[in-house]
Amino acid sequence: MIVFWILAVLLSAYITRAFMGPTIWDRLLGLNLIASKVIVLIIVVASIYDMSFLLDFAIIYALSGFIGIIFLALFFSKSRLDKKREKKDGH
Amino acid sequence: MGIENIWQLIGNIIIGFGVFCMIFGAVSLFVLKDFYPRILVASKIDTVGLLSFVIGFAFRHGLSFFTGKLFIILIIMLVLNPFVAHILARSAYRSGHELAAEAEEGEKS
Amino acid sequence: MTQGLLVLWIVSSLAIVFETRTYRLIIYFSIFSLITSVAYFLLGSPDVAMAEAAIAAFASIFFIICIEKYYSRKENVEKDSAKGESLARKAVKAVPALVLCVGLFFLVIYFIPGIEPSHYLKHLYLQRFMTDVGGENAVTAIYLGYRVYDTLFEALILVIAVVAVTHMSYSEKTQVADGSHSEIETSRVAALSLRIICPIIVAFGAYLIINGHISAGGGFQGGLALATFFICRYMVYDIYDISVKNVLQWEEFIFAIIIVVTAIAVFLGAATYMPAAIVPIYQSVYLIIMNLLIGLKVACAFFVLFYRYITIERE
Amino acid sequence: MGIFNTENLEIFSLALFFISFFGIITSKNMIKSIIFVMLIQTAVIMFWLKLGREDTATPIPPIIYDPALLDYMERIADPLPQALTLTAIIIGFSVVAVIITMFNALYRLHGTADWKKLEEVEGD
Numbered sequence: 001m002i003v004f005w006i007l008a009v010l011l012s013a014y015i016t017r018a019f020m021g022p023t024i025w026d027r028l029l030g031l032n033l034i035a036s037k038v039i040v041l042i043i044v045v046a047s048i049y050d051m052s053f054l055l056d057f058a059i060i061y062a063l064s065g066f067i068g069i070i071f072l073a074l075f076f077s078k079s080r081l082d083k084k085r086e087k088k089d090g091h
Numbered sequence: 092m093g094i095e096n097i098w099q100l101i102g103n104i105i106i107g108f109g110v111f112c113m114i115f116g117a118v119s120l121f122v123l124k125d126f127y128p129r130i131l132v133a134s135k136i137d138t139v140g141l142l143s144f145v146i147g148f149a150f151r152h153g154l155s156f157f158t159g160k161l162f163i164i165l166i167i168m169l170v171l172n173p174f175v176a177h178i179l180a181r182s183a184y185r186s187g188h189e190l191a192a193e194a195e196e197g198e199k200s
Numbered sequence: 201m202t203q204g205l206l207v208l209w210i211v212s213s214l215a216i217v218f219e220t221r222t223y224r225l226i227i228y229f230s231i232f233s234l235i236t237s238v239a240y241f242l243l244g245s246p247d248v249a250m251a252e253a254a255i256a257a258f259a260s261i262f263f264i265i266c267i268e269k270y271y272s273r274k275e276n277v278e279k280d281s282a283k284g285e286s287l288a289r290k291a292v293k294a295v296p297a298l299v300l301c302v303g304l305f306f307l308v309i310y311f312i313p314g315i316e317p318s319h320y321l322k323h324l325y326l327q328r329f330m331t332d333v334g335g336e337n338a339v340t341a342i343y344l345g346y347r348v349y350d351t352l353f354e355a356l357i358l359v360i361a362v363v364a365v366t367h368m369s370y371s372e373k374t375q376v377a378d379g380s381h382s383e384i385e386t387s388r389v390a391a392l393s394l395r396i397i398c399p400i401i402v403a404f405g406a407y408l409i410i411n412g413h414i415s416a417g418g419g420f421q422g423g424l425a426l427a428t429f430f431i432c433r434y435m436v437y438d439i440y441d442i443s444v445k446n447v448l449q450w451e452e453f454i455f456a457i458i459i460v461v462t463a464i465a466v467f468l469g470a471a472t473y474m475p476a477a478i479v480p481i482y483q484s485v486y487l488i489i490m491n492l493l494i495g496l497k498v499a500c501a502f503f504v505l506f507y508r509y510i511t512i513e514r515e
Numbered sequence: 516m517g518i519f520n521t522e523n524l525e526i527f528s529l530a531l532f533f534i535s536f537f538g539i540i541t542s543k544n545m546i547k548s549i550i551f552v553m554l555i556q557t558a559v560i561m562f563w564l565k566l567g568r569e570d571t572a573t574p575i576p577p578i579i580y581d582p583a584l585l586d587y588m589e590r591i592a593d594p595l596p597q598a599l600t601l602t603a604i605i606i607g608f609s610v611v612a613v614i615i616t617m618f619n620a621l622y623r624l625h626g627t628a629d630w631k632k633l634e635e636v637e638g639d
Contacts (some may be wrong), residue, residue, distance in 0.1 A: 002160075003141075004173075006198045012559070023126060023183075023235070024223055024224070024227065024336070025126050025179060025182075026126055026129070027128075027224065027227045028179055028227065029126070029133060029134075029179060030120075030231075031230055031231055032134070032175050032176070032179065033133055033148045033235070034231060034234060035234060036137050036141060036172060037113075037137075038234060038238050039141070039164065039168065040113075040140070040141060040144050040316065041238065042149075042238070042241065043144060043148055043161065045241070045378065045412075046157070046216065047148050047151065047152065047157070049225060049575075050152075050157070051158055051414035051578075052155070052156040052157045053246070053417075053578065054155070054241075054246060054416070054576070055160040055161065055164060056160070056246070056250070056404075056407075056415060056417055057241055057246045057249055057253075057418055058164050058251055059160070059163060059164055059167060059404055060250045060253055060254065060404070060408075060421065061237065061238075061249075061250075061253045061426060062164065062167050062168060062171060062429055063167065063171075063252045063397070063404075063425065063428055064117050064253045064256065064257035064425075065173075065234060065253065065256075065257065066172075066175050067261075067428055067432065068230055068256065068257035068258075068260045068261060069175055069230075070138040070175060070435070071260070071261045071264060072138070072227065072230065072260060072264050073179050073182045073183075074178065074182060074262045075265065075267075075268045076186060079100050081172075089304055126315050150465070163404075166396075166400070167397065167400060170393045170397055170398065173393075174390070176395040177387070179386065179391070197487070202524075203523075203593060204615075206527040209527065209529060210527060210530055210534070213531050213534050213535065213554060214534060216536045216538065216547070216550060216551070216554070217534060217537065220543075220544065220545060222546050223546055225544075225546060225550060226546075229550045229553075229554075232554070232557075233557070236557050236561070239561065240561075240564070243564055243574055243576075243592065244523075244568075244574025244575060244576050244577075244591075244592030245569075245576065245592055245597045246576050247565060247566070247597055247602075248560075248597050248600045248604070251601055251604050251605065252557075252604060255605070256602055257565075258608065259553060259608065259611065262551075262611075262612060262615050263546065263550070263615070265620075266546075266615055266618060266619050267546060273591075293541075294541050297537055297540040297541050298537060298539075300537075301533040301534075301536055301540075302533070303532065304533060304536075305529060307534040308529055309526065309529065310528060319593070321590060321593075321595055322593040322594070325594055325595060326577065326585065326591060326594065327585065328592075330579065335579050336576070336578055337578050338577035338578065338579065338594035339577060339594045339597045339598045340596060342594055342598035342627075343599075343601060343602065346597060350598075350602050351598070351602065354605060354606055356603040357606050357609060358605060358606075358609050360609075361609030361610070361612055361613050362609075364616070365613060365616045366610055368613070368617070368620065369616050369618050369619065369620070409621070415578065416576060416578060418601075420601055420605060434542075437567075463636060483570075495628040498605070501609075505612055509615075
């Protein structure tokens with residue numbers, strides 16, 4: 001039970017980092033950590049309920065959460081690339 | 092949270108260690124200044140924390156479907172977590188996010 | 201604990217309100233939908249939580265794809281971040297809307313305590329669904345047994361949406377030549393780790409579809425998991441060897457089969473009226489077939505949606 | 516273990532409803548209003564799930580793997596709203612997918628993602 005509350009505090013710590021982070025990449029890092037902290041939260045809930053099918057949700061959550069983040073990161077880097085390259089060719 | 096048998100005790104100790112790790116992970120987020128050291132430390136500690144959590148809960152539940160599914164989650168997380176950190180760091184570097192030290196050097200020179 | 205989670209929920213939605221740069225909007229939206237997915241889970245509905253988690257991932261991918269085109273040109277980025285007008289003037293303009301919303305909010309709060317939902321239906325369903333429709337998952341029993349017409353029309357709307365997206369996406373070269381590459385540069389790490397993850401995704405999607413009527417899960421969630429597999433596959437082998445056209449035809453074909461199966465099932469009375477004593481096997485067979493068909497249909501639909509968006513982004 | 520007490524859930528979901536309503540009204544950026552369309556739908560779904568609950572103790576998912584669960588009747592979450600929410604989420608998302616395609620086409624034609632500039636360009 002205590003684990004539950006500690007996890008809640010950690011979750012909010014990551015969210016503040018995600019909101020406060022200066023660059024986009026800090027925000028994505030915050031998002032990534034929130035996703036993995038939430039999975040641990042689900043494992044705790046599933047073990048309290050002691051129903052094993054609740055863990056299916058944790059697997060789906062892990063897969064879809066991370067794939068969302070992977071594509072966000074991929075497309076962020078693609079778009080700024082040409083701007084960066086122009087700056088390099090500039091000077 | 093009465094602890095019935097020895098297995099639960101070991102499980103609780105390992106979960107305690109996992110929580111202890113994760114608190115350091117959270118602290119590292121705010122102490123480190125630039126993005127790259129932060130992502131390195133946070134995702135590594137995060138994976139270790141998750142690993143100890145899963146093993147702790149596996150001890151608490153003994154050999155059952157619950158532990159089986161826990162290990163499926165463990166495999167997925169052990170593969171995906173570092174992979175996402177890699178993608179993040181690579182795309183951050185690709186899109187021109189210099190290290191703080193490099194940036195200062197650049198301006199100084 | 202749920203109170204804290206819901207406060208975070210509201211905070212992330214407020215963050216979306218006060219953010220102007222589009223990149224950050226998408227990240228906050230992604231955080232928001234991750235939190236809603238956990239909130240559904242904590243409120244005792246794993247089926248809805250799974251669907252919401254997968255939809256959150258798809259939504260942020262679709263958003264980022266259409267944003268990325270907008271941001272690749274330099275001037276848009278500067279224009280967006282420039283503070284158009286002073287904060288004060290912006291606030292003044294927002295005041296009437298703010299007053300309206302806050303007023304409505306307190307108005308409705310004042311009337312809420314009057315509503316007292318009756319739980320007659322819930323008791324009815326929970327007691328009788330095991331015998332009438334079979335299977336142990338009440339949610340699947342409802343949307344496949346008692347309310348099978350809703351599912352039919354929902355599948356129809358999904359087909360219409362996919363057809364609309366494929367024919368409405370504005371690009372002269374909509375007919376992407378199969379086998380042409382996209383510019384996503386993938387590293388060896390991506391190839392290796394996705395090779396480990398992809399079989400797990402497909403196996404897990406099939407597991408969700410097959411025993412959707414026993415444990416949490418069902419046609420939709422399994423289909424969404426399969427669609428996630430196609431997205432992973434795009435990351436590594438980014439050639440279009442599967443042509444979008446015949447996947448679309450596949451999807452409409454499966455939809456036709458769904459209609460036929462439901463018609464037969466209703467006429468034969470498998471869904472709700474066949475007494476369980478005679479034919480319990482028939483009921484679970486019907487549930488598995490329906491879940492399988494819906495799962496495949498949803499997987500094809502989201503596959504087409506995803507590949508159509510990729511072609512928009514490509515040129 | 517009152518971990519999941521959900522007394523004032525409807526206040527939270529109503530608050531979110533009006534926040535996103537306010538957001539739709541005042542959002543200048545097209546993409547922001549699309550995001551708020553999805554937010555409003557989530558708020559309605561959260562309110563809808565709350566109505567199905569009798570008491571605020573820990574809700575049990577409606578999966579009855581052994582009939583003994585049935586005597587906790589009031590704590591089991593109501594399956595009916597969940598079944599309807601499933602179709603609502605997928606229909607909502609397919610609507611948003613079509614909206615995003617329209618946004619793409621509009622942006623291609625006029626090159627702006629801003630409601631104000633769009634009116635000037637189209638001049639209607």
